[in-house]
Amino acid sequence: MLDTRAVPAPAPSPVAHLPTPIWRCLVIEDDRDNARYIAEGLLTLGHIAILAHDGAEALRRATSESWDVIILDRMLPGQIDGLHILHTMRALGLRTPVLVLSALSALDERVKGLKAGGDDYLTKPFAFSELAARLEALVRRSRTGNEVTVLQMADLSLDLTRRHAQRGARSITLKPREFRLLAYLMLHPDQALTRTMLLEAVWDYRFDPQTNLIDVQISRLRSKLHGPQEAPLLHTLRGVGYCLSTQQHYTHAA
Secondary structure, eight states: OOOTTTSOOOOOOGGGGSOOOOOEEEEEOSOHHHHHHHHHHHHHTTOEEEEEOSHHHHHHHHHHSOOSEEEEESOOSSSOOHHHHHHHHHHTTOOOOEEEEESOOSHHHHHHHHHTTOSEEEESSOOHHHHHHHHHHHHHHHOOSOSOOEEEETTEEEETTTTEEEETTEEEOOOHHHHHHHHHHHHSTTOOEEHHHHHHHHSOOSSOOOSSHHHHHHHHHHHHHOOTTOOOOEEEETTTEEEEOSOTTSOOOO
């Protein structure tokens, strides 16, 4: 088990300022402290981290959703372990980069992980800086050069590489959390996104904190996106959540 108290939490470093595109990461780890430690580090770097704590949920999400990279613990509770998930993914033709994370450090165990379809193998305990560097290498190798790096809706654009937002000729300054929130909204245009979905994808919350956190962040983001004489794009769906859309029939709250 990784003792997160013995490994410094991710701190601002040159890695955090590199202009890398945002990743959608699935973190499969049954130890909730370890999972949160990894997710917080990824969020610090500006990426989206989704957690799965058991084999069944992990298998479902790994095979039914699109990911830029998966961090996979070898030993999971229940009948589905990490190697089973790997075998299934590769049998289905899924080529998502997978970094196997395990306390099993013997050579034959590392070989098993790689032969099962893992792209890299990192043993616990580990430094987050090494984990981040290995993930970056995996994602870089998996890129074809045709991936989308700029998201566009009407006159709003978000450059995922330069981390820059612009509406028309107007540059928009975003804080890291606002950038992740806008990226998630733009990756799901014209879709109703509930507060639960936003809490999980942008804040890595697996529960509702019963605060107005999202309302406040949405309000701040909306004030930056909607200038004078500009059509509203970020809409409130009363009783449901929020939606980024050019359609004007949605309810718009100031």
